[in-house]
Amino acid sequence: MTQNIELKGNISESQLGQRLDQALAECFPDYSRSRIKEWILAEKVQLDGKIAAKPREKVVGGEEILIQTQLEEEVSSRPQDIPLDVIYEDEDILVINKPTDFVVHPGAGNHDGTILNALLYHYPEIVNVPRAGIVHRLDKDTTGLMVVAKTVPAQTHLVAQLQAREITREYEAIACGMMTAGGSVDEPIGRHPQRRTHMAVTELGKEAVTHYRVKEKFRSHTLLRLRLESGRTHQIRVHMAHLGYPLIGDPLYLGRPRPLRGASEELRNTMRNFGRQALHAAMLRLEHPITGQMMQWQAPIPEDMQRLTALLRDDTAEQGMDY
Incomplete structure (x- = not known):
C-alpha cells in the first residue's frame, strides 16, 4: 500500500544560506529531515522547476518548492485480529x-502476536507510518499507557516531543525493601557486558534519569511513583535494582527473592507466583501532535498489583507497624 503526496511551498528569504534538507524540514515540519533527505536523493524534490541536486546544497530564498513522492509501506509484518484496549x-x-x-x-522469539500486528489489522493505513506508529515501547510484562501515531505527521511530531523530553510518563511500581524517601537516579544505561539480554548501569551507556517518590511504605516493600526523563530499555527496572530496591517479580533484575517472615500464606503465595515485574505506566501527558492541545490520560492500576498492594498493606498492619 502506497500513498501519493504532493507538497508545495516557497523557501523563505530568511533561510538564505541554509542546507536544502534543513530548509525543507522547516518548510514542511510534518516530515522528518531524514525523510526529506531521502526524497532529495531520490530526485523527488524540485526547486523552481528543476530537480534538486544534493541535500547539502545551499538555498538563497524565494525558490518555489514542489515535492511529488509516495509514502511506501514502512512495515512488513502481517495484520492480526488481536483486541486492543483503546482509551x-x-x-x-x-x-x-x-x-x-x-x-x-x-523481534527474536516474537514474530507475531504483537501490538504492531494488532495495529495493522485495526488500522490498515498505519502500514505507511514508520513502525506502525509506535513511538515508544513498554516491556512485555509492563502494563499501562502507550501513544501511537496514526499518520506520518503525527509520528514526526511525537518523536520530536519524545526526543525533547516533552512527553511526561509516570509509573507505579512495587519495590523490594523499604525506602525512606524519594529522589532521582541519574546513571547511564547500556547493555550488560556479560548478559546480552540484560541492561545495566555502565559508563559506556546512554544518559538516563529517573525520578521517584515514596507513595506508601510496607513492612519490607515500597509502593513508588516514578517519572521518566529519558526512555532507555528497562530503565526503571535497572535504576531501582542499581539502588538496591529491585521490583517485585522482575525476572531479570530481582535475583533470589527473600522470604517475608511472619507473612500470611496468601501473601507468600502471591509474591511467589507474581509472574512479572510489578510496574505499570499509570499516566501519560503530551501535547497533541497536530492540534497542540495539552492532553493527559490515566490508566487504573491492574488487578494483580492492586491485590498485592492490599496484601502488603494488611501484612504491615498485622505486624503492628504504621507508616
Whole structure:
C-alpha cells in the first residue's frame, strides 16, 4: 500500500544560506529531515522547476518548492485480529492501555502476536507510518499507557516531543525493601557486558534519569511513583535494582527473592507466583501532535498489583507497624 503526496511551498528569504534538507524540514515540519533527505536523493524534490541536486546544497530564498513522492509501506509484518484496549482515539493518534504478556513490536522469539500486528489489522493505513506508529515501547510484562501515531505527521511530531523530553510518563511500581524517601537516579544505561539480554548501569551507556517518590511504605516493600526523563530499555527496572530496591517479580533484575517472615500464606503465595515485574505506566501527558492541545490520560492500576498492594498493606498492619 502506497500513498501519493504532493507538497508545495516557497523557501523563505530568511533561510538564505541554509542546507536544502534543513530548509525543507522547516518548510514542511510534518516530515522528518531524514525523510526529506531521502526524497532529495531520490530526485523527488524540485526547486523552481528543476530537480534538486544534493541535500547539502545551499538555498538563497524565494525558490518555489514542489515535492511529488509516495509514502511506501514502512512495515512488513502481517495484520492480526488481536483486541486492543483503546482509551482515546482521534484522526491522528490513539492511546492504548497495554495488558501484561503482550509484546509491543516483533523481534527474536516474537514474530507475531504483537501490538504492531494488532495495529495493522485495526488500522490498515498505519502500514505507511514508520513502525506502525509506535513511538515508544513498554516491556512485555509492563502494563499501562502507550501513544501511537496514526499518520506520518503525527509520528514526526511525537518523536520530536519524545526526543525533547516533552512527553511526561509516570509509573507505579512495587519495590523490594523499604525506602525512606524519594529522589532521582541519574546513571547511564547500556547493555550488560556479560548478559546480552540484560541492561545495566555502565559508563559506556546512554544518559538516563529517573525520578521517584515514596507513595506508601510496607513492612519490607515500597509502593513508588516514578517519572521518566529519558526512555532507555528497562530503565526503571535497572535504576531501582542499581539502588538496591529491585521490583517485585522482575525476572531479570530481582535475583533470589527473600522470604517475608511472619507473612500470611496468601501473601507468600502471591509474591511467589507474581509472574512479572510489578510496574505499570499509570499516566501519560503530551501535547497533541497536530492540534497542540495539552492532553493527559490515566490508566487504573491492574488487578494483580492492586491485590498485592492490599496484601502488603494488611501484612504491615498485622505486624503492628504504621507508616
